[in-house]
Amino acid sequence: MNEKTTSELEHLRGLIDGVDQQLLHLLRKRLDLVAQVGTVKHAAGLPIYAPQREAAMLAKRREEAQTMGIAPQLIEDILRRLMRESYLNEKDVGFKQVKNDLGSVVIVGGKGQLGGLFQQMLRLSGYQVKVLDKDDWQQAECLFADAGLVLVTVPIAITCDIIREKLTQLPRDCILADLTSIKTEPMQAMLAAHKGPVVGFHPMFGPDVGSLAKQVVVVCHGREADKYQWLLEQIAIWGARIVEAEPECHDNAMQLVQAMRHFSTFVYGLNLCKEEADIETLLKFSSPIYRLELAMVGRLFAQSPELYADIIFAQQESQHAIGDYLDNYREALELLKRGDREEFINQFQMVAKWFGDFAPQFQRESRMMLQSVSDMKTN
Amino acid sequence: MNEKTTSELEHLRGLIDGVDQQLLHLLRKRLDLVAQVGTVKHAAGLPIYAPQREAAMLAKRREEAQTMGIAPQLIEDILRRLMRESYLNEKDVGFKQVKNDLGSVVIVGGKGQLGGLFQQMLRLSGYQVKVLDKDDWQQAECLFADAGLVLVTVPIAITCDIIREKLTQLPRDCILADLTSIKTEPMQAMLAAHKGPVVGFHPMFGPDVGSLAKQVVVVCHGREADKYQWLLEQIAIWGARIVEAEPECHDNAMQLVQAMRHFSTFVYGLNLCKEEADIETLLKFSSPIYRLELAMVGRLFAQSPELYADIIFAQQESQHAIGDYLDNYREALELLKRGDREEFINQFQMVAKWFGDFAPQFQRESRMMLQSVSDMKTN
The missing domain is CATH 1.10.3660.10 (6-phosphogluconate dehydrogenase C-terminal like domain)
Known part of the structure; x- marks a missing residue:
């Protein structure tokens, strides 16, 4: 590399450094503004994830980018990444408490990862949360005495046994709920063990999500839905999307x-x-x-x-x-x-036909995913 | 939502809109500056992807972010996304031509997707590219007459036959190369058909990559490596990483x-x-x-x-x-x-042990990937 090239590159890199400084300040400013939005929403009890507002805002930015000769997808990707950051920061503010007179929440199996996440979310929403892990059964009666919600999140192999054997003496109006990834048997067990409100959840994400924004929580209705309606609202405030399903389906x-x-x-x-x-x-x-x-x-x-x-x-x-x-x-x-190459191609075409419009859609989606994987590559 | 909340939210959203305008202007500025870097590099024949410079720049930004209370990963992700955009734009500038006295490049099967991509990259680097597709064999002799490089990219099932039957009369010093995804047989066929320089490539990416930056191209050396060294340099200038391998391996x-x-x-x-x-x-x-x-x-x-x-x-x-x-x-x-749950767990642990440090590394990587997939979700 000759001297002229070196000095030209150094000069340009200096300018880029300057732009990046400004970029950092803008990011700081935007995160702060969105945090203020969070505080207002928190006070008003509005969900942190507002899909329509988000879509409208992105459409506007894409349009503005276009007029400036910037690829619309670039600004969309950057803003989506920024929104993720803001959802994560939301946790620092806490969430509105939908139900103020609940009594305590007892998480059975609260030392597991998923139990830990729900424990955190409930605490951030102002609930008094108690944990009942496998060595705590001698205190169960005392823990359950003022419980307004008992949430079961123990290993799937012992879920039904725990419900049948240990959760038959809950207060009449206490909500019994679980987070098991299968629903038919645990729902039956909960309905048999407890006379009061029963609801089943399956959070469709790993405990490492960071934020519940945009995640899916499947809900199976058990009994006395009006008594646990607040809990669905609470989960929606955390940003998750509730999908109702029959346990068998x-x-x-x-x-x-x-x-x-x-x-x-x-x-x-x-x-x-x-x-x-x-x-x-x-x-x-x-x-x-x-x-x-x-x-x-x-x-x-x-x-x-x-x-x-x-x-x-x-x-x-x-x-x-x-x-x-x-x-x-x-x-x-x-x-x-x-x-039999011919039959392979026949079957391939049959499957492609079955995928229909999903095949090109998945191709577009996966292309975007693969591009972000490429972005991460360092060598 | 009461009136006060509405007006507070509207005020804050107005401020966020303002920040986003500034953000767009900064992005425009940064893309322009990087394009200027591209022009300087282009003139000097430097590769567009400079891993060390990139790593150093990211490390500095992460540090600066930290002091401003911004998650280092946020600025890294945003800058990586911006770099991808700059690599894509690089195509508008073109690339330095490493070999100026080559004669023409003939792409055999140039109407395929991968052939199309290489055709584009070679043209952007100033080479004269001719395409020989399946209906053009009557003109083959004329096309090959001044060829300095013949690049074979036909369907894998007919690659060796084409080489053996059609590529035996190339000019002595012409480079014969292919892009087939298997290497042993095509290499043997090329070495047998042609007496001059031979090299095999396997581009490890789909034709929809957009840019070759950070992509891998496997190279298998055939004969007279000094004659095609410039081609490896050319591919490196496009941003790809060359990985050498024995065909069998x-x-x-x-x-x-x-x-x-x-x-x-x-x-x-x-x-x-x-x-x-x-x-x-x-x-x-x-x-x-x-x-x-x-x-x-x-x-x-x-x-x-x-x-x-x-x-x-x-x-x-x-x-x-x-x-x-x-x-x-x-x-x-x-x-x-x-x-047999016990044996399942035994085997699981055996595999986990075999994965070793890669298992947690893959977990971290996939977490980042899954987060960007979540970012894309719109409903």
């Missing part, structure tokens, strides 16, 4: 979404391990899409084996779905072995 | 990375279709991780069945890997059927 969908997917991911990791694949080499050759897939597999094995054993073994019905998948896999391999 | 890794993964994704889509899953319902219940996985599956079926048939059927050896996976799947299902 939820569990059927979950067999495909959850048990089978976890199981396949487990086998995929097991297979890599048995094939003695070299992860370094795989990564060296990896395009963003494969790095992403590998990360999704590796992610599973950074978590608790017991947790995944519980989820997979709890859904006996999912064995049928897994068995069907195995059959399809075997048939497809036969097709490959006999070199 | 590359192909072995690709069996796990590519053929098997595509095949499993195909079967997963086929299975969803056969189970008559309702995509709307699946999405309604989907956490970000599942939406991402579903998008990755759907993405495949938005693409050409022939392309995937070619990739999957070309690697006969991958049938062993696929067969092994099927065996592991069957065994794991047996374990599930007999309810």
Whole structure:
């Protein structure tokens, strides 16, 4: 590199540094302003996530960007990232308490990760939260005495037993709720154990989300919905979207979404391990899409084996779905072995037709995801 | 919402709008400055992607953010997104031409997507590019006469035949290169067909990347490396990272990375279709991780069945890997059927141990990815 080039680059980089300083100050200012919005909303008890306002604001910015020759997607991506930050900061302000005369909340299994998250959210909303973990059962009676809400979040394998054996003596008007990832059996157990209000939840996210904004919480109605309506409002204030479902319908969908997917991911990791694949080499050759897939597999094995054993073994019905998948896999391999390219293409087209408009939509979505994965790459 | 809340919110939103205007102006300014850097680099023939400079700049910004009470990750994410935009804009400037006395470049199969991308990059770098597609073989002799580089990018199933039958009469010093996703056989075919310089490439990305910055290109050396060294430099100027590999080593890794993964994704889509899953319902219940996985599956079926048939059927050896996976799947299902939770946990721990430090690393990476997927969610 010659001297002129070096000095030109240095000069330009100095100017870029200056722009970045201004950028940081603007970010600080915007975060502060949004925090003030949060405080106003908090006082008024409005949900922190307002989809329509957000969509309108983004549409306006995209238009403004266009007139300035800036790619609309650039400003949208940056603002979405900023909004995420603001949702996270929301936690510092706390949330409006919808129900002021509840008594206490008892979280059964509150030392688990998901229990911990709900504990935090409830405390940030002004509720008095008590935790009942596996060594605390001798104090149960005392803890339950003034409980307005008992929230069960114990390992899935023991959920129904705990409900049946330990939660039969709650105060009549106390709400009994759970966070189990299957719903049919826990709902039946709760309705049998308790005469008062019953509701089931399945938070569709991991405990590492940071903020509940935009996350989905499935709710299954049990009994006396008017008594726990406030709790749905409270969850909405945290930013989550409530999706109502019948327990059986939820569990059927979950067999495909959850048990089978976890199981396949487990086998995929097991297979890599048995094939003695070299992860370094795989990564060296990896395009963003494969790095992403590998990360999704590796992610599973950074978590608790017991947790995944519980989820997979709890859904006996999912064995049928897994068995069907195995059959399809075997048939497809036969097709490959006999070199039947034509039939492969036929089946491919059948599936593409079945995906319909979702296929190109998913392609667009995944392209954006892959681009952000590329952004993260450092070497 | 009462009047006071409404007017407070409106006032704050007005201020946020003002900040966003300033933000747009700063973005415009920064893009322009980076474009000027691009012009200087272009004139000096420097690569557009400078990992060390980038890392140093990000480290400085993170530090500055910290002192201002801004999450360092926020400014890093925003700057990475901005850098992506600048890489994309780089294409408007063009790239330095490393080799000025090459003669023409002939792309065999230039109407394919990947061929189109390389055609564009070579033209942006000042090369004279001619395209030889499947109906142009009668003009081949004339096209090849002054060729300095012949780049083969035809469907994988016919690559070796084309090389063996059609590319035996190239000028002695012309470089023969290919972009096939397997390397052993095409390399052998090229070395046999042509006496001059030979090099094989495998670009590890889809044709929809937008920019080559940070992407990986695998290179397999064939013959007379000094004659095509400039081409590696040219690819580096486009921003890509060159990874050298032996053809066999590359192909072995690709069996796990590519053929098997595509095949499993195909079967997963086929299975969803056969189970008559309702995509709307699946999405309604989907956490970000599942939406991402579903998008990755759907993405495949938005693409050409022939392309995937070619990739999957070309690697006969991958049938062993696929067969092994099927065996592991069957065994794991047996374990599930007999309810052997203990053995599941044992195997889980074995795999976790094998992943080692990669498991928590992948968990961190995937968390960031999932967060950007959440950012994109609109409802």
